[in-house]
Every structure is written in structure tokens, then in C-alpha cells.
Amino acid sequence: MKSFNVLVILLLVSQHALCVEVSEGAESVLLPCLHGVSQMDGVLWLSSSSSTVHARKRSGDDLGQQDPRYQNRTSMREDAPQSGDLSLTLSRPSVRDTDNYTCIARSKGQDLNRSVVQLIVTRPVETESSSVWWKVLVPLGAALAIGLISVFLWCKRRRDRQGRHESHNLEQLSTSVLKVEVESGAESVQLPFRTTADLSEEDKVEWMGGGDMKVHVYQNISDQPGEQHEDYRGRTQMSEDPLGTRDLSLTLEHPTVRDNHTYTCTISRDGRVLGRQQVELQVKVLKVEVESGAESVQLPFITPADLSEKDKVEWMGGGDMKVHVYQNISDQPGEQDKDYRGRTHMSEDPLRTRDLSLTLEHPTVRDNNTYSCTISRDGRVLGRKQVELKVKDQTVEVESGAESVQLPFRTTADLPENSSLRWLIDEPFKKVHYFCIDNDVPEEQHEDYRGRTQMSEDPLGTGDLSLTLRLPTGTDRNTYTCRVYNQNQKFLREKTVRLEVKDRILVEDETINNRRSSSTDPTPLMADQSHQ
Known part of the structure; x- marks a missing residue:
């Protein structure tokens, strides 16, 4: 009993999704995705259920959120985000993999562009009588192929006519992203878009921001403020008669860092896209x-x-x-x-x-x-x-074994006489020095610092709140904070000082290296052997 597989390749012509068909048992299948997006830092492939099929950053694959169904079955080019070839290879395809897959180019957490690939995985046809089925399938396959070719050629001629008629419009579907920078505090900023498309009063102009927010809508020859996201109401405007002038630029008033997005302006007529422009806004603070x-x-x-x-x-x-x-x-x-x-x-x-x-x-x-x-x-x-x-933080450096080190803090001399101050470290929490009204309170100190700290006389009166730490060692490396409170424990002053204690061995090594680099003798450390 003989059996064989019949593979029928079906070509679908669509403006919205590419269709790829493969027979189950194939070693792998390629889901094509090409983007000319600049400044891309990653790509994300999703299934129709929004589960992660594959993710890749410039540094490599990021598969922490990958759906277990696709583990060890997906791969991309190593330079995918840099080259713009975001195609995905899926190995060992099965009928369970039949789905719509979305390829998303991303930058700084924002979606730059996306395309859909429909994958159809079919089971091979098994027969008991090859001669009988061959006589049936060959004419049927030929007829089907002729029909499909006729449909394809008719679609192609129709699209060619439409393409010639709308060549000016389609040139605007560029994936290039313009960059606009403005300083926070400016009265306004303009997101530019001048089109060469032939526009009419039927056309709709829609500016969109991050997270599918509607920033500005122009339709029926007028603005549509009711459709705007509340963050942009009263803040946007376009030029007079934008369809007549073909100047679809958007002016955004009082921009802030919350407005940092990649904005997309789309021109459409009866749901069909005529042109598109993306503008990345960077508000500098x-x-x-x-x-x-x-x-x-x-x-x-x-x-x-x-x-x-x-x-x-x-x-x-x-x-x-x-x-x-x-x-x-x-x-x-x-x-x-x-x-x-x-x-x-x-x-x-x-x-x-x-x-x-x-x-x-x-x-x-x-x-x-x-x-x-x-x-x-x-x-x-x-x-x-x-x-x-x-x-x-102020940084103070000292060598291990030094007699002492000072953590400086000088402020105004008008602190209330009944104030208190604390020098401390937060991780792990330790009270380094405690001064209340007129006296030190050593019993409040952590044992690691008892007998090792000292402040000037009358620190509250002079405003010199500096702390001297005796015999610093490597264990004293930390960030020290001095806080001053009044008698009601209201905060008055604060300063943080980072103390770096360098080990003596490291200091000596640095000194030796400095001497070596400054010496004119090419072999300064070699003994003179001329008299041996």
C-alpha cells in the first residue's frame, strides 16, 4: 500500500496581512517581516492571543516571557534590530501553530511599526490507492492552480491600476521618524508634516500619541475636540485649511516630559490610508x-x-x-x-x-x-x-590607618539653642554621634563609634556641625547623614557625606605604580648584575 503527500500552495493577496502556508512535517517555516524603522531597539512577535512568541533586543534574545509552546522553536537573525530584517523562523510547525502572528518594531517602550503574518499549517494527505487519487488530484490541482493564477493576475492588474492612480499618496507611507527637541518651558512646539498627497474634503487627519491616545482629529473640514484625549484638549491646533495647504503640522502648547512620545499622523479616506508620518518629540528638562x-x-x-x-x-x-x-x-x-x-x-x-x-x-x-x-x-x-x-552627596576620602578624618558640615549659626543633632548611617542603621542641646550623649552611640567621634565646641552656636572620626578603617566606609531637629522634632537641616576609606595596601600599590610610570629607567626594578 503506497502513500504520498500532496502539497497545495495557496497565494493570498492582501493589503493587510501576508499569508504563509506550510505542510506539517516541514523542518521549519519563515515568517517574513522587514522594516526600515530607524532607532529601533527591539522587536516583539505576538500570537493572536497576545502571548509572546519571540522577543529580541539589540543585545540579544529576551525570552523570559515566551509562551512555553514556542520554547526552543524560534530564532531570528543576530542583527535583526540593526538590519531591519525582523523575520522569524519557527521550527517543527504543526497545525496547532496556525494563527495570525504580529511583528512589532519597538523603541524606548513605544511601538514604531507592526505587520501581521497569517500562518496556515496543513496536514499531509495520505491515500491507500495512489493511482486512483493521482488521476483525481492531478486534474483537480491543475484546475485549482489555473483558477488561482487567474485570480492572482486579476488582483495584480487591479492593484497596478490603483497604484498608478495613487502613487503620490502612497509615497507618504514612510516609516522614517522625524525627531523634534524642545526645552521644557517653551510656549509651544511644532510636529511637522507637509504632504504631497492630493487631498480632498472627504479626508480625515488623525494625530496619535503613545498608548493609542488621540492627540488631534481633523475631519469634515473641522477639528474634532470631542475625540481628543483629555491630556491634549485645548493644547493642540493645526493651520487654517490644512487639506488645502497640505500642511498637516500639529502645534502642541506648553510641552512637558509627559509629552515625550512618538506621534503618528495618518491621512485616510473611507478607511483607506493615504499617507503617514511619525515624529518623535523629546522635551528636555x-x-x-x-x-x-x-x-x-x-x-x-x-x-x-x-x-x-x-x-x-x-x-x-x-x-x-x-x-x-x-x-x-x-x-x-x-x-x-x-x-x-x-x-x-x-x-x-x-x-x-x-x-x-x-x-x-x-x-x-x-x-x-x-x-x-x-x-x-x-x-x-x-x-x-x-x-x-x-x-x-559630598565625598571624603582617607587612607586606612590615618589618625582621623572629618565629615564636614557648616551651616548658619542661627540654630535654636534647644536643638538636637544626630550623625548616623542608615544601612545598617547605627547612631554615630548624638548631640542634644549643650552636650554629647555618648550612651546613645553605637558601640562601634564610642570614643572615636568628636565635634567642635558649641556646634549649634557656631554652625559648625562637622564630625571628626578617629582611626578610620575599611569597615567605616558608608554614607553618613547629619540631621538637625528643634525641640518639637521638626526637621531643620540635613547633610549627607560619603566616606571612602582606602586600604593601605592599595594605596602603596598605587604609589609604586605611579613611581614606575614616572621613572626614566626602562628597567627600574631589576637588580644591577654587572658586578655579579
Whole structure:
């Protein structure tokens, strides 16, 4: 009894998905995916159920979330994200693998482009009488092939005619991404898109942001604000008569880092895409650095907006904390978060001078944040600026075996007499030195530091809160924090100092290496053997 396999190849013509058919028992099948996306940092293949088939970054495969069904069965080119060839090889395909597979090009967590491949895996046909089936299948296969070829040629001619008619429109389906940078605090930024397509009043223009947010919709010869995501309402506009001028650029007012996305503008007519452009927006935030223990730091913001006495100025920190509020021509300390009360101030008459900079006194590492200043009038935003604050630890280095080392902290000499201060380390927590009102409290110290610490006389009166640590060793490497409180345990001052204790052996090795590199003798360490 003879048996054989009959393989019928079916070619489907579709503008939306590529169809690949393979017979079960094949060694492997290739799911093609080619993208010309720039700045791609990874690719993700998903099944129709959104399970992960394969994931790859520039550094290599990332298969931690791979569906167990596909383990040890998928592979891609090693340079896939760099070359743009994102095709996936699936080994040992079975009928269970019949599915729609989506290839997604990604960058910085954003989807840049995606395409769908339909995979059909068929079982081989087994027969008992090869001669009988051969007589039946050969004519049937020939007829089917002729029919399919006719359908294919008809589709091809139709698509060619359509392609010639819409050549100008299709040239806009570019996957290139424009990059636009702007500094936080700017009044607006433009996402450019000028098309050469022939547009009509029937066309729809849709700007989309990250997470499928509708940023701006233009349809029926007018804007459609009701379709916008709430984050963009009242903040976007296009030019007058964009379809007539073919200028589909979008202006976004008061951009912030939350607006950092890759935006896609799509032109469509009756659901058919005529053109597309992607624009990556990067809003840069001003960075301000200051050393822990500084008296104050300024978060700068000078606005070009025309301000009036009706305007409200609000500085916000992380977690929607109100850092400073200026309204009705005066500060509003009652609205501040308690961590900032008594620590912030603005210049005199900020609305007239347009200088809305904020001074923050006695900054600590706990103040590290991105701060946002918003100007509003009757609920309408007039301007916005973001400033990232970085409070750095001071670093002190000393050799192991040194007599002592000082952890410096000098502040103003106006601390209340009944204040207390603590030098400590957090990991593991240990009290290094405790000073209360007028005296040291050695019994509060951790045993590792008893008899080894000392402060100047009257530290609260002089403002010199520096700590001297005797006989430092490698076990003293840590970050030390000094905190000052008043009698009600309200925080007044703070400073952090990173202590690095270098082992003497390492220091000696560095000294020897320095001597070697500076010596003019090519063999300075070799003994003179001329007299042996």
C-alpha cells in the first residue's frame, strides 16, 4: 500500500496581512517581516492571543516571557534590530501553530511599526490507492492552480491600476521618524508634516500619541475636540485649511516630559490610508545640581508670557505635592506640603518681573525630584516649566590607618539653642554621634563609634556641625547623614557625606605604580648584575 503527500500552495493577496502556508512535517517555516524603522531597539512577535512568541533586543534574545509552546522553536537573525530584517523562523510547525502572528518594531517602550503574518499549517494527505487519487488530484490541482493564477493576475492588474492612480499618496507611507527637541518651558512646539498627497474634503487627519491616545482629529473640514484625549484638549491646533495647504503640522502648547512620545499622523479616506508620518518629540528638562548641605538652591523659570494680577503660579513636586503657591499677588503658605513650609520663596513682584524662579532652602537628597511650575488664569494654562533637582552627596576620602578624618558640615549659626543633632548611617542603621542641646550623649552611640567621634565646641552656636572620626578603617566606609531637629522634632537641616576609606595596601600599590610610570629607567626594578 503506497502513500504520498500532496502539497497545495495557496497565494493570498492582501493589503493587510501576508499569508504563509506550510505542510506539517516541514523542518521549519519563515515568517517574513522587514522594516526600515530607524532607532529601533527591539522587536516583539505576538500570537493572536497576545502571548509572546519571540522577543529580541539589540543585545540579544529576551525570552523570559515566551509562551512555553514556542520554547526552543524560534530564532531570528543576530542583527535583526540593526538590519531591519525582523523575520522569524519557527521550527517543527504543526497545525496547532496556525494563527495570525504580529511583528512589532519597538523603541524606548513605544511601538514604531507592526505587520501581521497569517500562518496556515496543513496536514499531509495520505491515500491507500495512489493511482486512483493521482488521476483525481492531478486534474483537480491543475484546475485549482489555473483558477488561482487567474485570480492572482486579476488582483495584480487591479492593484497596478490603483497604484498608478495613487502613487503620490502612497509615497507618504514612510516609516522614517522625524525627531523634534524642545526645552521644557517653551510656549509651544511644532510636529511637522507637509504632504504631497492630493487631498480632498472627504479626508480625515488623525494625530496619535503613545498608548493609542488621540492627540488631534481633523475631519469634515473641522477639528474634532470631542475625540481628543483629555491630556491634549485645548493644547493642540493645526493651520487654517490644512487639506488645502497640505500642511498637516500639529502645534502642541506648553510641552512637558509627559509629552515625550512618538506621534503618528495618518491621512485616510473611507478607511483607506493615504499617507503617514511619525515624529518623535523629546522635551528636555533643565537639570540643577547642588551639594548636600548647601544653604539654598534656585529652580529657574523666567517666562515670556504676559502675566496679570489674576494669574496663579504653582510649583509642584513628585506625587502632586504642592511646593509653593503664589496667588492673589501673595504667597499661600497654607497650601504648601508640610515638607516645604518655611523653606521656599520667590522674588518680589514675580508677575511683573516674569521671574517665577523658586528658591529652596537647605536642600537634601530627599528633595531630589522633577519640579513643575504652572501658570494659569481662570483654569487655563498659560505656561509650564520643569526643572530636575539633583542633590549630591559630598565625598571624603582617607587612607586606612590615618589618625582621623572629618565629615564636614557648616551651616548658619542661627540654630535654636534647644536643638538636637544626630550623625548616623542608615544601612545598617547605627547612631554615630548624638548631640542634644549643650552636650554629647555618648550612651546613645553605637558601640562601634564610642570614643572615636568628636565635634567642635558649641556646634549649634557656631554652625559648625562637622564630625571628626578617629582611626578610620575599611569597615567605616558608608554614607553618613547629619540631621538637625528643634525641640518639637521638626526637621531643620540635613547633610549627607560619603566616606571612602582606602586600604593601605592599595594605596602603596598605587604609589609604586605611579613611581614606575614616572621613572626614566626602562628597567627600574631589576637588580644591577654587572658586578655579579
